[in-house]
Amino acid sequence: MDIQLHFKMNEKLFLKDPEQSELGRKIIQHSILLIHQNGFEAFTFKKLAEHIGTTEAGIYRYFENKHRLLVYIAAWYWSWLEYQVAFQTHNIQDPVIKLKKVIKLLAFSVEDDLSTHHVDESLLHQIIITEGSKTYLTRRVSEDNKDRLFKPYKDLCAMIGNIILECRPDYRYPKSLASTIIEMAHFQNFFMNHLPSLTDFGNDKNELKIVAFLEDLVFSCIRS
Amino acid sequence: MDIQLHFKMNEKLFLKDPEQSELGRKIIQHSILLIHQNGFEAFTFKKLAEHIGTTEAGIYRYFENKHRLLVYIAAWYWSWLEYQVAFQTHNIQDPVIKLKKVIKLLAFSVEDDLSTHHVDESLLHQIIITEGSKTYLTRRVSEDNKDRLFKPYKDLCAMIGNIILECRPDYRYPKSLASTIIEMAHFQNFFMNHLPSLTDFGNDKNELKIVAFLEDLVFSCIRS
DNA sequence: CAGAAATCGATAGCAATACTATCATTGTAA
DNA sequence: TTACAATGATAGTATTGCTATCGATTTCTG
Numbered sequence: 001m002d003i004q005l006h007f008k009m010n011e012k013l014f015l016k017d018p019e020q021s022e023l024g025r026k027i028i029q030h031s032i033l034l035i036h037q038n039g040f041e042a043f044t045f046k047k048l049a050e051h052i053g054t055t056e057a058g059i060y061r062y063f064e065n066k067h068r069l070l071v072y073i074a075a076w077y078w079s080w081l082e083y084q085v086a087f088q089t090h091n092i093q094d095p096v097i098k099l100k101k102v103i104k105l106l107a108f109s110v111e112d113d114l115s116t117h118h119v120d121e122s123l124l125h126q127i128i129i130t131e132g133s134k135t136y137l138t139r140r141v142s143e144d145n146k147d148r149l150f151k152p153y154k155d156l157c158a159m160i161g162n163i164i165l166e167c168r169p170d171y172r173y174p175k176s177l178a179s180t181i182i183e184m185a186h187f188q189n190f191f192m193n194h195l196p197s198l199t200d201f202g203n204d205k206n207e208l209k210i211v212a213f214l215e216d217l218v219f220s221c222i223r224s
Numbered sequence: 225m226d227i228q229l230h231f232k233m234n235e236k237l238f239l240k241d242p243e244q245s246e247l248g249r250k251i252i253q254h255s256i257l258l259i260h261q262n263g264f265e266a267f268t269f270k271k272l273a274e275h276i277g278t279t280e281a282g283i284y285r286y287f288e289n290k291h292r293l294l295v296y297i298a299a300w301y302w303s304w305l306e307y308q309v310a311f312q313t314h315n316i317q318d319p320v321i322k323l324k325k326v327i328k329l330l331a332f333s334v335e336d337d338l339s340t341h342h343v344d345e346s347l348l349h350q351i352i353i354t355e356g357s358k359t360y361l362t363r364r365v366s367e368d369n370k371d372r373l374f375k376p377y378k379d380l381c382a383m384i385g386n387i388i389l390e391c392r393p394d395y396r397y398p399k400s401l402a403s404t405i406i407e408m409a410h411f412q413n414f415f416m417n418h419l420p421s422l423t424d425f426g427n428d429k430n431e432l433k434i435v436a437f438l439e440d441l442v443f444s445c446i447r448s
Numbered sequence: 449c450a451g452a453a454a455t456c457g458a459t460a461g462c463a464a465t466a467c468t469a470t471c472a473t474t475g476t477a478a
Numbered sequence: 479t480t481a482c483a484a485t486g487a488t489a490g491t492a493t494t495g496c497t498a499t500c501g502a503t504t505t506c507t508g
Contacts, residue, residue: 173437
């Protein structure tokens with residue numbers, strides 16, 4: 001089977017759809033490499049252009065600015081993750097098992113998914129850990145939100161919230177608990193690797209421990 | 225009583241101690257105003273200088289760059305908050321009551337504390353909600369961490385972790401739970417106001433609800 | 449009180465960043 | 479074959495981030 005995954009992205013995210021051309025796909029691919037390598041702060045369209053062998057102006061034909069590009073790849077990631085969750089929890093009846101599966105998908109550095117050509121999901125996962133919240137922690141959140149740029153993130157959160165409700169229909173904070181485990185899957189990972197004293201996993205730096213923590217957290221809330 | 229609070233800040237945070245001069249204090253004061261007004265992205269030393277009637281070079285005598293200035297005011301905030309926690313939980317025996325107090329201190333927009341002259345804690349609280357995580361979500365975390373720039377944050381986290389352990393000595397994730405409630409006190413607030421569908425408080429936008437959520441979360445974990 | 453040092457204001461300048469505009473070229477579809 | 483979309487090439491501008499220098503003034507010190 002050689003299936004290509006494709007997510008139809010919100011058109012406000014780009015000026016010209018990067019999935020529709022070779023250059024566009026290269027932009028995405030090398031953005032991920034460069035942002036992963038040097039961080040979003042140091043990332044510029046000029047460096048990206050040189051890296052791909054095109055020009056700065058060429059990149060600007062696809063994306064308004066580097067922030068939009070970050071929002072684009074984040075949105076792509078959340079879409080991909082929602083798909084993973086839907087796929088991996090399909091046909092599972094027990095919502096508790098579903099929720100455990102979700103936590104693992106959130107917390108583990110994924111292996112590169114072959115069905116998506118030019119995107120390295122494992123690098124993307126690490127980018128989202130470090131840069132993900134910068135997509136919405138801006139003065140323009142509300143505007144961007146009106147343009148539905150964060151829809152994939154919100155959809156994933158809603159999906160997880162619903163699984164929580166399946167586990168316990170009268171739980172009062174399904175959405176907040178969902179956004180908490182999404183964010184904490186990433187933050188605890190970041191802390192573990194860079195500010196270990198903020199976690200209890202500093203010694204072994206093992207993602208399994210994060211999963212254990214999140215499971216304990218979620219099921220304590222649900223069962224209390 | 226007219227007591228002035230003063231926190232001795234890590235010397236790596238600045239080039240010249242801003243607490244020691246009129247200009248320095250103005251820099252802090254107006255940084256807070258400007259970052260609150262336009263966000264950290266749009267904040268520049270040039271604008272700050274114009275705003276307080278000095279020159280760009282004048283600001284650079286105090287702070288290496290705007291990121292360091294942000295780390296400075298964040299460190300100041302965490303020191304102030306740790307002091308608040310210590311003060312407000314002093315003489316309380318019951319760790320459960322202590323922990324509830326902590327959650328309120330984390331989640332509520334504080335009133336301006338008169339004992340600190342040039343710092344408006346309420347603005348600062350809102351800045352930390354939006355910009356706080358940008359202090360460490362950089363390529364330089366580890367370096368900055370070595371310079372102990374995040375010590376106040378880590379101290380607060382350790383303090384809260386210890387209260388959690390007082391509540392339940394065998395709880396396995398005191399530090400991770402502590403960092404979770406710190407971060408979530410802020411993120412849920414941000415989500416509530418800007419991406420409400422990620423929370424369960426979108427309708428009333430009431431900070432009390434965040435407190436209720438966090439209390440439910442923490443004590444579920446501790447008591448399960 | 450004199451001299452030294454610190455502080456600040458003023459100005460200049462530079463390299464990098466963020467972005468826009470124009471025009472020629474090439475490949476492709478009507 | 480014409481038309482047009484996509485790219486490459488080049489230029490240019492305003493802003494940002496940062497460093498350097500030079501007096502003038504204030505403050506400290508002996």
